[in-house]
Amino acid sequence: MTPAGSSTVFSDELARAADAASYAAGGYEDRDYRIAGHRIRVRLAGPPTLQRLLSALDHLRVAQAGEPELVVAVCEIDGEMPHGPWQNAVLAGGAVRGDLPHGGFFLAHDGALTVFDRARAAGYYWQERGLWNRRHPLYPLSPILGDWLGARGVYLVPAAAVGNERGSVLLAGAPGSGKSHAMHACVRGGLRYIGDDACLLDAGETTLLRSVYRTTHASRRTLDLMQHLAPLSAGADWTSAGGYETIFLDDHAPAALMTEAPLSAIGIVEQFSGPRSRVRAATSGDALAALAPWALRNVPGAGQPMLEQLARVVGATPAVHLECGTDPAGIATAVEGLL
Amino acid sequence: MSRFRPNSPPVVHETVGDETIIVNLDAGVYYALNSSGSRLWIELERGVQVAELVDDVARQSGASADEVEAAVRAFIDTLVAEDLVVEAENGDQPGAPSVTWPTGTGFTAPALERYTDMQELLLLDPIHDIGVGGWAEER
Numbered sequence: 001m002t003p004a005g006s007s008t009v010f011s012d013e014l015a016r017a018a019d020a021a022s023y024a025a026g027g028y029e030d031r032d033y034r035i036a037g038h039r040i041r042v043r044l045a046g047p048p049t050l051q052r053l054l055s056a057l058d059h060l061r062v063a064q065a066g067e068p069e070l071v072v073a074v075c076e077i078d079g080e081m082p083h084g085p086w087q088n089a090v091l092a093g094g095a096v097r098g099d100l101p102h103g104g105f106f107l108a109h110d111g112a113l114t115v116f117d118r119a120r121a122a123g124y125y126w127q128e129r130g131l132w133n134r135r136h137p138l139y140p141l142s143p144i145l146g147d148w149l150g151a152r153g154v155y156l157v158p159a160a161a162v163g164n165e166r167g168s169v170l171l172a173g174a175p176g177s178g179k180s181h182a183m184h185a186c187v188r189g190g191l192r193y194i195g196d197d198a199c200l201l202d203a204g205e206t207t208l209l210r211s212v213y214r215t216t217h218a219s220r221r222t223l224d225l226m227q228h229l230a231p232l233s234a235g236a237d238w239t240s241a242g243g244y245e246t247i248f249l250d251d252h253a254p255a256a257l258m259t260e261a262p263l264s265a266i267g268i269v270e271q272f273s274g275p276r277s278r279v280r281a282a283t284s285g286d287a288l289a290a291l292a293p294w295a296l297r298n299v300p301g302a303g304q305p306m307l308e309q310l311a312r313v314v315g316a317t318p319a320v321h322l323e324c325g326t327d328p329a330g331i332a333t334a335v336e337g338l339l
Numbered sequence: 340m341s342r343f344r345p346n347s348p349p350v351v352h353e354t355v356g357d358e359t360i361i362v363n364l365d366a367g368v369y370y371a372l373n374s375s376g377s378r379l380w381i382e383l384e385r386g387v388q389v390a391e392l393v394d395d396v397a398r399q400s401g402a403s404a405d406e407v408e409a410a411v412r413a414f415i416d417t418l419v420a421e422d423l424v425v426e427a428e429n430g431d432q433p434g435a436p437s438v439t440w441p442t443g444t445g446f447t448a449p450a451l452e453r454y455t456d457m458q459e460l461l462l463l464d465p466i467h468d469i470g471v472g473g474w475a476e477e478r
Contacts, residue, residue, distance in 0.1 A: 174456045285358025285371055293362045293369040293457050296351065303364065304351045311353040311360075 010084065011100075011117045014124050017082050021045045021075035021126075032068060033060045035145065036154045036200045036210045041068035042141070046076035049130065053140050056213040059250060059257060070148050072123035074140050081113050081126055097300055105300040107143050116144045116300075123148075142198070145212065146299035150306055154210070155201045157295040157310075160269075161194035161209040162186040166339045167264030168194055168209045170201070171322070172290040177269045180244070181222045182324050182331050188226060189332020191339075192258040193249065198298075203309050207263040207317070214257055217244040226328055265338040266291070266314065267322035277330035279320045279337065284311075287319035341390075342427035343383045343415060350423050354381060361423055367458035370423070376449035378438045379414060385434035386427055389415065395436035402446035414449040421453070 022028045022045035029044040031054065039062070044050055054074070084106060095109035103118035111128040123144035146156040160171040160183040171179045183196050194209050196216040202208040215234075220243060223230045229247060233239075238246035250257035268282050268290040292310045296302045320338065324331045345352055349365035359377040361370040372380055382392050393411050397404040418424040427433075440446075 175460065283358055284355035285360060288353065288355050288358075288360045289369060289371050289454070292353075292360060293454075296362060296364060297367065297457060303348060304353075307351045307353045307360075307362070311355045315355045 011115075011120065011122070014082055014115055014117075015073075015122065017077075018043075018045065018073040018075050018124055021077055022073070024078075025076070028073070030064060032062050032064045033057055034062045035060055035212060036149055036152075036202055038070065038149070038152070039066065039068045040070045040072070040145075043071060043073045045073065046127075050074055050076060050127065050140075055248070056215045057141070059211065059214045059259070070121045070123065070144075072125065072141060072144055074125045075127070076129045077126050078129050081108070081128070082115075084108075084113075084115075099301060105143070105147065107300055112140075114140070114143050116147055118147065118151075121148065142298065143300050147301060149200065150299055150302065153203045153309065155203065155295060155306060155310060156198055156212065156299060157201050157291060158198050158298055159291060159295075160196045161199040161211075161261075162191045162335060163194060163209065163258060163261035163264070164191055164336075164339055168261035169264055169335050169338050170199070170209060170266045170291070171269050171335075172266055172287065173269040174290070174294065176242075178271050178324050179269045180217045181219065181225075182267070182269050182322065182335070183216065184218060184222055184226055184229060185324070185328035185331035186335050187249065187253075187256050188228075188328055189336070191332060191336060192256055194258055194261060201263070201310070201313060202260075203313050207313050208260050209263050210260040211257065214248060214250050216247045216249045218247055219244055225326060263313070263317055266317050266319040267335060267338065268319065270321055270323050272323035272325045275325045275327045275330070277325040277327070277334045278323045279334050280323070282319040282321045284315045284319060286321070287317070288314045342386050342388055342433060343418070343424040344386065344427045345384055346422055346425045352380070352384075363422060366422070367455075367460070368421070369454050369457060370421070371452045371454070373447070373450040373452075375447045376414065376451055378440060379411060379449050381438055382434075382436055383415070383418075383424060385437065386432055387434050387436050392436060396440055396446060399440040399442055400446040401443055407446055410446065410448045414451070417451055421451075 025045040031042045033040045095107055097107045099105050104116045107114040113126040115124045125140040160179040161168050162183055171182050173179050180196050183193050187193050194211045198212055200210040200212050202210050218229050232247045232252050233245040234248055266287045268286055288311055292307055350363050352361040354377055357374040357377055359372040359380050393408045397407045
């Protein structure tokens with residue numbers, strides 16, 4: 001496998017390498033998911049470590065039927081990763097990202113490699129044997145889903161979402177702004193969650209928020225203020241580098257999770273030092289600034305078309321600054337008022 | 340200083356309402372323009388000559404041409420310093436001013452708000468983009 005080789009030959013070789021990994025693992029275990037209305041197949045070649053990585057998608061799993069629209073092979077590998085142009089880069093750290101000339105991308109990061117061949121709708125995720133990637137436990141699918149769904153008008157956005165039978169509110173903001181905290185407060189107050197770290201913004205005729213991962217996260221502050229969450233933690237393996245506990249909330253309260261709802265409003269989450277929460281008007285520009293830069297950063301190759309679509313949705317959706325006080329009940333009340 | 344265009348890629352931009360959001364995807368820095376800045380941005384993107392732009396804004400707003408020119412030049416200097424615009428090439432089509440400015444209320448100076456929180460995260464967890472130079476041509 002040579003960096004200087006044709007990229008289509010390279011894709012063929014990746015497919016063969018994935019097949020070889022699956023042979024070594026005793027064959028693929030195929031799992032089908034319905035994500036934002038699309039049938040997506042994950043071909044799993046590896047031990048329980050990899051299966052755990054996919055548990056965040058369990059709620060979207062469906063029985064196998066028919067041909068999938070997108071196939072992603074998820075493999076562990078002993079020894080060297082498949083060779084590619086990323087090995088030419090001299091790195092101080094972090095990820096290496098690049099485009100495939102015939103459409104798609106590669107992303108090498110923390111002992112893992114993601115490749116997406118857009119023309120073949122084929123994705124690959126390789127991981128060094130035994131690696132448990134605490135920094136990015138959802139890494140296998142996010143870049144691929146972001147790219148593939150984005151081409152279909154469904155955008156993977158790093159925001160939380162809550163709702164009820166009337167609609168949903170997208171909780172946007174920079175990392176650390178308190179989106180997860182607000183989401184947990186809303187669920188405690190009787191609303192349901194669609195996503196925490198990420199959700200899908202389906203920019204169809206009616207804009208929908210759709211679920212992608214069922215995992216939620218809680219900071220130390222959240223656990224202090226909502227002590228019922230502490231016993232629900234998935235454990236140290238799932239604790240992020242930033243100290244956030246992972247909680248599979250729907251394992252403990254299945255009704256807390258909903259898979260989609262029409263978008264009613266955007267709340268720009270901000271911390272407020274007092275006990276009470278309050279809502280004040282935001283402009284579309286405020287909402288776009290709170291959402292779009294982070295969304296663009298997370299999807300390889302995202303650019304002007306995605307920004308234009310996000311702006312179109314944001315421009316048609318009421319937006320507020322959601323100043324979250326220390327009393328969780330007040331946060332839920334404020335958000336419910338937007339539905 | 341004649342004409343400018345957005346430095347795209349890596350710069351992406353979109354106007355919603357009377358605000359513009361600009362993101363430099365390479366630097367991880369994003370910006371918000373106020374209403375005046377958005378109007379100027381739209382005109383620059385259309386390839387309007389700076390001198391023509393200054394005349395048009397001064398005429399519509401009732402402000403003095405000197406005041407408008409100083410503000411527009413300072414604004415463009417900032418955009419250039421932030422790598423958000425570059426000088427347009429000769430081949431780019433020039434455009435005519437098309438934006439309506441508030442009349443009789445004077446000229447509000449353009450303002451650019453700069454946000455670096457995403458850049459700070461990128462520095463902690465950098466992503467190195469590499470080109471496709473390693474690939475041979477498709478056969």
